[in-house]
Amino acid sequence: MQAAWIGLAGAVAGAGIAGIVAWLLQRRKEAFDAKAKAQADRDAAVLALGAVRASAFRWIRFLHVAAEDAAAGRFLELSEFDERSDPLQNEFNVQTTSVRYPGAEHLFYSRFAETLRSIHGDVRRAIANRSSDQADAILARTDSFQWMLSGRREVTTKWINNVMNGRWITTNP
Numbered sequence: 001m002q003a004a005w006i007g008l009a010g011a012v013a014g015a016g017i018a019g020i021v022a023w024l025l026q027r028r029k030e031a032f033d034a035k036a037k038a039q040a041d042r043d044a045a046v047l048a049l050g051a052v053r054a055s056a057f058r059w060i061r062f063l064h065v066a067a068e069d070a071a072a073g074r075f076l077e078l079s080e081f082d083e084r085s086d087p088l089q090n091e092f093n094v095q096t097t098s099v100r101y102p103g104a105e106h107l108f109y110s111r112f113a114e115t116l117r118s119i120h121g122d123v124r125r126a127i128a129n130r131s132s133d134q135a136d137a138i139l140a141r142t143d144s145f146q147w148m149l150s151g152r153r154e155v156t157t158k159w160i161n162n163v164m165n166g167r168w169i170t171t172n173p
Helices: 002-071 078-097 111-128 132-140 145-164
Strands: none
Touching: 002 078, 002 111, 002 132, 078 111, 111 132
């Protein structure tokens, strides 16, 4: 009878140990999955920020060339400006609304994006008014194209560093 109790105790202990091992393995798997998801989120965020960076570059370059041409007296027709600028602006808007960051709903509302939209409006007005002087003023402003190109690089690099260091995850669910 005593052997039966010892056998039963051994079976219960074995089942208990197996249960603990299964629980530990499950926790390890969950931790691994959480780490893999965090890495995938970071990768997606960096790709999304790269897309914002690229679309900003294309839009800034177009606005810069349009302002330089206007300053030189070579004005696009307003309809042509809109036809060429609208897809670039829309692409930028789509990219910035697909990314969130702490302190704002979307990058769409960031100071960088608002400044770029402001410059777009200034260039459009210079072309609509056929004013070389307005275009010169846009080119001379310290917050316009050179600042935007270097600012785009610095801002998006800072955003990417924040993502890579785990300070924020940006992609929308």
